[in-house]
Amino acid sequence: MALARSEAAGPHTVDSSRKKAYTAMSLKESTAKLAALIAEKPELQALRDMNDSILMLGGGLPVRIDGKVIGGIGVGGAPGAHLDEACARAGQAVIENPPQETAPE
Template identity: 60%
Template sequence: MRTPLLLLALASISVQAETVSSITLNTDTALQLVAAGLKQCAKDGYHVTVAVVDRSGVLKALARDELAGPHTIESARKKAFTSASMGMVTADMANNIADKPALSGLRDMHSDILILGGGMPIRIDDQLVAGIGVGGAPGGHLDQACAEAAIKEVLK
């Protein structure tokens, strides 16, 4: 006898669809970020690859300097993926793991995670919209400097 009452009660509940608004990084801006990162690293004397992914880690733009090693392609892409996925600077993540070895499992969460310096999240109006990764300079801090310069130049 309770089942018909429950069904009647459930039938009277109205369901409203909710939407989510978000900012996305367009392809033109992703290409500008890649170009700015390459330009900065070339100015500093480094041959690198620069990658930009969307907030979900999907590649939007990538370019490799003619003299950058082939390994830099995956390095840059994975650093960009990691920073977008985790919403953190990859060098900060590496430092956190060094300070707290219990966090080392983060490295194994996903095959595209690469916790080395050179990846930075990109935020617009405090919303995570993308990640940028640079690979190929002789140190993660130098990769990161190129990523920072690209963000500063393009997203002023």
């Protein structure tokens, strides 16, 4: 597990970010998609209450390597879940597709 927090972000963002990462990893889906799904289908709202580590707000994404979920990334603290999601997507892209090192010439 790795964690970084801006001095400008509230202390609650540490826990919310961890929960978003856990949710995305555990349920193998974006937390934004899960939040939209339970909003559309009330019968699925019990998913939010499966355990104390579930948090369905935008900003959580599963991390996949070779098609398998190996972890999750969670971002919190931006002024809006859509911005948390954008930051998480940037991190996900680097983790799943790391830059290739070039040989020195």
